[in-house]
Amino acid sequence: MIADVYIELKEGVTDPEGEATKKALRLLGFKKVKSVSSRKVFRIEIDARSKEEAEREIKLMCEKLLVNPVIQNYYIRWVE
Amino acid sequence: MIADVYIELKEGVTDPEGEATKKALRLLGFKKVKSVSSRKVFRIEIDARSKEEAEREIKLMCEKLLVNPVIQNYYIRWVE
Amino acid sequence: MEREEIKVAVLRIEGTNCEDETVKAFRELGVFCEAVHLKQFYSDMIRDEEQRTFSDYNCIAFPGGFSAGDYVRAGAIFSARLKSVLRRDLEEFIKQEYPVIGICNGFQVLVELGALPGFDEDRPIADKPEMALCINDSSRFECRAALLKHENRGKCVFTRKLEKEVVMFPVAHAEGKVVFPKGMEDEYVDRLVQNDQIVFRYVDPDGNYAGYPWNPNGSIYNIAGICNVTGNVFGLMPHPERAFWYPHEDGKAVFESVVEYLEKL
Amino acid sequence: MLYRRVDVPFELYEINILDASDEELVKISEELGLALNLEEMKKIKEYFAKKGRNPYDIEIQSIAQAWSEHCCYKSSKCYLKQFLFDVDAEYVISAIKEDAGVVEFDEEHAYVVALESHNHPSAIEPYGGAATGIGGILRDVLCMGAQPVALVDPLFFGRPDTPDEVIPRGTKHPLYLLSGVVAGIRDYGNRVGIPTVGGMVFFDDAYLTNCLVNVGCIGIARKDRVIPSKAGGAGDLFVLAGGLTGRDGIHGVTFASAELDEKSEEEARGAVQLGNPIIKEPLIHACLEIVEKGLLTGMKDLGGGGLSCVVGEMSLAAGCGAEVWLEKVPLKEKGMAPWEIWISESQERMMLTVKPQHVDEVLYIFQKWDVPAVVVGRVTDDKILRIYYHGHKIYEMDIEFVVSAVEYCRPYTSKKVEAVDEVREADCEKTLLEMLSHYNVASREWIIRQYDHEVRASTVVKPLQGRPNMEGHGDAAVIRPTESWKGLALTADVNPWMTKIDPYWGTASAFDEMIRNLVAVNATPHSFADCLNFGNPEKPERMGEFVESVKALGWMARNFGLPCVSGNVSFYNETPHASVPPTPTLMGVGVVEDVRKAITVDFKRKGSGIVLVGE
Numbered sequence A, B: 001m002i003a004d005v006y007i008e009l010k011e012g013v014t015d016p017e018g019e020a021t022k023k024a025l026r027l028l029g030f031k032k033v034k035s036v037s038s039r040k041v042f043r044i045e046i047d048a049r050s051k052e053e054a055e056r057e058i059k060l061m062c063e064k065l066l067v068n069p070v071i072q073n074y075y076i077r078w079v080e
Numbered sequence C: 001m002e003r004e005e006i007k008v009a010v011l012r013i014e015g016t017n018c019e020d021e022t023v024k025a026f027r028e029l030g031v032f033c034e035a036v037h038l039k040q041f042y043s044d045m046i047r048d049e050e051q052r053t054f055s056d057y058n059c060i061a062f063p064g065g066f067s068a069g070d071y072v073r074a075g076a077i078f079s080a081r082l083k084s085v086l087r088r089d090l091e092e093f094i095k096q097e098y099p100v101i102g103i104c105n106g107f108q109v110l111v112e113l114g115a116l117p118g119f120d121e122d123r124p125i126a127d128k129p130e131m132a133l134c135i136n137d138s139s140r141f142e143c144r145a146a147l148l149k150h151e152n153r154g155k156c157v158f159t160r161k162l163e164k165e166v167v168m169f170p171v172a173h174a175e176g177k178v179v180f181p182k183g184m185e186d187e188y189v190d191r192l193v194q195n196d197q198i199v200f201r202y203v204d205p206d207g208n209y210a211g212y213p214w215n216p217n218g219s220i221y222n223i224a225g226i227c228n229v230t231g232n233v234f235g236l237m238p239h240p241e242r243a244f245w246y247p248h249e250d251g252k253a254v255f256e257s258v259v260e261y262l263e264k265l
Numbered sequence D: 001m002l003y004r005r006v007d008v009p010f011e012l013y014e015i016n017i018l019d020a021s022d023e024e025l026v027k028i029s030e031e032l033g034l035a036l037n038l039e040e041m042k043k044i045k046e047y048f049a050k051k052g053r054n055p056y057d058i059e060i061q062s063i064a065q066a067w068s069e070h071c072c073y074k075s076s077k078c079y080l081k082q083f084l085f086d087v088d089a090e091y092v093i094s095a096i097k098e099d100a101g102v103v104e105f106d107e108e109h110a111y112v113v114a115l116e117s118h119n120h121p122s123a124i125e126p127y128g129g130a131a132t133g134i135g136g137i138l139r140d141v142l143c144m145g146a147q148p149v150a151l152v153d154p155l156f157f158g159r160p161d162t163p164d165e166v167i168p169r170g171t172k173h174p175l176y177l178l179s180g181v182v183a184g185i186r187d188y189g190n191r192v193g194i195p196t197v198g199g200m201v202f203f204d205d206a207y208l209t210n211c212l213v214n215v216g217c218i219g220i221a222r223k224d225r226v227i228p229s230k231a232g233g234a235g236d237l238f239v240l241a242g243g244l245t246g247r248d249g250i251h252g253v254t255f256a257s258a259e260l261d262e263k264s265e266e267e268a269r270g271a272v273q274l275g276n277p278i279i280k281e282p283l284i285h286a287c288l289e290i291v292e293k294g295l296l297t298g299m300k301d302l303g304g305g306g307l308s309c310v311v312g313e314m315s316l317a318a319g320c321g322a323e324v325w326l327e328k329v330p331l332k333e334k335g336m337a338p339w340e341i342w343i344s345e346s347q348e349r350m351m352l353t354v355k356p357q358h359v360d361e362v363l364y365i366f367q368k369w370d371v372p373a374v375v376v377g378r379v380t381d382d383k384i385l386r387i388y389y390h391g392h393k394i395y396e397m398d399i400e401f402v403v404s405a406v407e408y409c410r411p412y413t414s415k416k417v418e419a420v421d422e423v424r425e426a427d428c429e430k431t432l433l434e435m436l437s438h439y440n441v442a443s444r445e446w447i448i449r450q451y452d453h454e455v456r457a458s459t460v461v462k463p464l465q466g467r468p469n470m471e472g473h474g475d476a477a478v479i480r481p482t483e484s485w486k487g488l489a490l491t492a493d494v495n496p497w498m499t500k501i502d503p504y505w506g507t508a509s510a511f512d513e514m515i516r517n518l519v520a521v522n523a524t525p526h527s528f529a530d531c532l533n534f535g536n537p538e539k540p541e542r543m544g545e546f547v548e549s550v551k552a553l554g555w556m557a558r559n560f561g562l563p564c565v566s567g568n569v570s571f572y573n574e575t576p577h578a579s580v581p582p583t584p585t586l587m588g589v590g591v592v593e594d595v596r597k598a599i600t601v602d603f604k605r606k607g608s609g610i611v612l613v614g615e
C-alpha cells in the first residue's frame, strides 16, 4: 500500500520558504501570484493487511518523527 | 484560483531525504515500511481569468524557477 | 568530584559534524571527553569494549552539525532514534542533576526530544515537543557573528562563570527561530522568565534587542538559548565552542562553568 | 556484424573490431559513446589482433575511460611537463603524481591540496553538479589519509543581467546557474562539516554557455600516516566502501571531454551524478579511523571512470595486477550490465587495499558507521587485470596497455595581443561608483554567509572581516589546522579580463595577485595548485592560449620558488556560441608562523597612518 503524508505549517506559523518563493516569482514577472505556501510530502510504501492497519502505523510515524505538532498539521492520502 | 504544484524526483535520481527517512523509520521499529520518497508541494494562489490561463502561467513558473527538469518532474492539481 | 574524574560524552550520529571541536574544548579544561556514536549505547553489533551506557558519564553534549542530514526537520531523526531506545536512561541522567548541553543542531535535538523547554521536573523529557526551531525568517542558512546578552540569574549551570554581560558566539544555521505554540507565546515567555530559564538573547552592539541581522533567525523575544526548569539542560543556537580559542574566547566560560559545577557535585 | 551478444546469463557483447573497417571503427566509437578517435581505435584493434580475439564491451569501455582527456591529460601533459612541473621545493612530499599534493606543514604534519573543475555537470544540473564537485574534491584529499579542513570555490558565469532573449537554446540563465551552484555547495559543504572559506565569483558574457565551477580543498594529515594511492602488494584485498553503485554518472568523463551543445542536456542526463552528503560524512569518519589505526595499505577515491580507473591505477602504481569479482559490488538498481557497473561514477565511494588479516576490523569500522563496504577483489603479482562476473571471465588486459594513453603535443598558435583602449581622462568619482557597483566587484556577502565558514572552529581569519555585521571581504582566509599556533592561509585567484587580453601576462598577474593575497594576511607563500579551464584543444589558437598560460605559470613559479603541487586541466569549455577566456584558476597556500599575528583588512585604530607600498 502506498500513502502520501502531507505536512503543512499550522495557520499563523510563518512560512519563509513560501514567502521567498513568492518574492522570487514576482521578481520574475509573475505579478498575478497572490500567495505561495510550501508543503512537504512523504510517499510511504508499507506492507499491511488492511488500510486501517496501515493508517494506524503511519499515524504513529507522524507522531514519532514526521510531524512537530507545535507548528505542523498532517493528513494522509492513499495512492494505492 | 489555487493550485498545488507537486515536484518529485525523476526515477533513478538519488533521494537522500527519502533514504534518511526510511532508515530512521525502520530504526524506530516500523519494519513494514518498504520505501519512502520525498516530494515538495507549492500551493500557489493566482489571479487569472481562466483555468487555462492560470495553468499556462504556472507551467512557466515551473520552467523558470520551481522545477529542475534534469532531475525533477512536476504535475499540477487544482485545489480551487 | 575531582576534575580528572569527570567524564563527558559528545553524542553523534551520521551527519553530526561539530564533535571534534566540542571534544577538544572539554579536553582542554582537563576533563575526560570522547565522541560517542548513539549506536554504542544500544546496538548489538558493537563490540564489548566500545559499548557505553549513560552511567559511564557525568555530562552529555549534543554537538552541532546536520544529524541525518537534517532531513524531515533539523534534529528530528536524531531525537526520534534516541527517544525510542534511551528515553528512560536520559531522563534518569537529567533527574540526577547531571548536565546536558545542546549546541545548534544539539539544541534542535533537545527541543524535538521534548527536553526543552523542560517545564516538568519529574518528567524531564516531554511526550511531545513543546516548542520548535523553525526555518530562519531569511529562509536561508546564516553564518555570522551573534552578540548575546546573558540574562540568566543563576539557574543555568552552564553560564555561572560568565562575567561579561554581552558575549560574542557565532551562529551558523538555517533552522533556529524559536517558536512556541500559537496563541500561547506570551504565556511561554512569561513562564521562562519567571523560572529563570532564559539564558541568552540576541542584541545589537549597543546592547539593545534588535531585529535582523542581530537576531539572525527571527526568534521570538530574541531568544538564543534557554535551559530547563532545573537549570541542568541547556540548549542554544550559537556556538560557544567556536568562540573558545583565539581570536574569540567568550565561549570558554560555558565549558568552565559546567566543569566547575561538576567539581562541586 | 559489429556486435555479438555473448551467451551468458547476463548482458555482455563482443565487439567485432578485428573485422571492422576504419569507418566502422569510428562508428563503434560513436555508437558506444567512447569519444575515441580513429587513431586510438586502431591502437585498440592492433592490441586485440595480437591477442587473437575481439574485446568485450566492458574492455573497450574501460579503455575509453582511461584514455579520455579527463583521466589522462592526453592533450596537456606534454606542455605541463615541459613548462610547469620543474619547480621543486625540499618541503614537497608528493606533487602531481597522486590525487592531491602533499606538502610538509611541520615536524609531524603535512597538508594536502587538491583543486578540480566540475564544469560540464554544473552547466547541465547546477545543484547536483556543484554538490558532487565538493564531494569529489573532499575524496581526493581524504584518500591521502588527510582530514579535510577547508574548501574554496572559484565560480564563473555569464552576466547576471543577461536578457532572456539572448540566451541560446539549451543554456540556462546565469542567475539560475549561480543560485543552483551556490545552493549545491552550501548544502553539501555544510552537511559534511567542512568550512568553505574562500573562492571567487566572476561574471562575463563568455561564460554564458560555459559556466565554470572549480572547487579546491585542503586537508591535514600526520606525515607518517599519509596513504599512497596504490595497492600495498600482491595478496592485498580490495575493499569498496561507501554509496551503492548505480547508473548515474556513466560516461561522465567522456562527456567532460567533449563540447556541450543544445542536445547535451538530454544526452547527458545519465552523466550527471547526485550526491548524498549523509553517506559522505560517515565515510570520512570511517576512513580516517581506519587510517588512524593503520589498517590499510592504500586508498583512492572513485572519481572519473569509476572502478575501471581506480583498480587499474592502484594496481599498476604498485607494479601489480588485480582480480575483481564484479558481482560483489553492491548496486542501486537491478539489471545493470557489467560494463555499466565497471565504469559508473556513482558518488561517495572509496577503494581501500587491506591486508587479509585486517579485513574484518576494517569492515567492522564501516559497519559501525552504517557505511556499506565489501571485498571486491584481490591484488595479484602480474600486471594483468582480470574481471569475473558470476564465475565468467569477462575482462583480461594488460594494465599497462589500458593506462598507456596516447599523448598529443597538439599544434598551437599564439595570437597577437590586442591593444586595449587606454583611459586618459575620467570622472574619478563617477568611475569609482560605477566600479564599486559592478557585479564583479560588489559584495559576495550573500554567498559567503550561506556557507558555514567556521565549522571545525579553526577559521582564525574569516572570509568576512571587521566589526560584526559590517564586515568586508578579506584577501585570504587563515585556518589553524592543528593544536599549534601555526596556520595555513588560503586564496583563489584569476582575472579572466586580463587573461583574455593576454594569456601570458594575464596568468602572470593572477599569480602575482595570489602571492599578494597571501602576504596580505601575513603568510609566507608556500605552494599552489592550478585548475586550467580552456576551450577546445584541437583548435590551435585555444591550444596557444593554454601553452602561453602554462609558460607564464612556470615562469612565475620558478622565480618565486613556489612549487605547483596539484592541479587539473579542463578542456572543451566551448560551445558553438563561445569559448571561455583562458581561465587558469590558482589556489595559493601560505604558511602563517603564528595565527595570532595574522592580519585582517579592517582599520584598527583612529589616527593610524595609511601607507601605500609598491609602484
Ligand SMILES: Nc1ncnc2c1ncn2[C@@H]1O[C@H](COP(=O)(O)OP(=O)(O)O)[C@@H](O)[C@H]1O
Pocket (backbone or CB within 6 Å): D070, D071, D072, D073, D080, D095, D096, D097, D098, D099, D100, D101, D116, D140, D303, D304, D530, D531, D532, D564, D565, D566, D567, D568, D569
Ligand atoms: N594543471 C595541472 N597542474 C598541476 N598538476 C596537475 C595539473 N593537471 C593535472 N595535474 C595532476 O595530475 C594528477 C592526476 O590528476 P587527476 O586525474 O585530476 O586526478 P584524479 O585521480 O583525482 O582525477 C593529479 O595529481 C593532479 O594534481
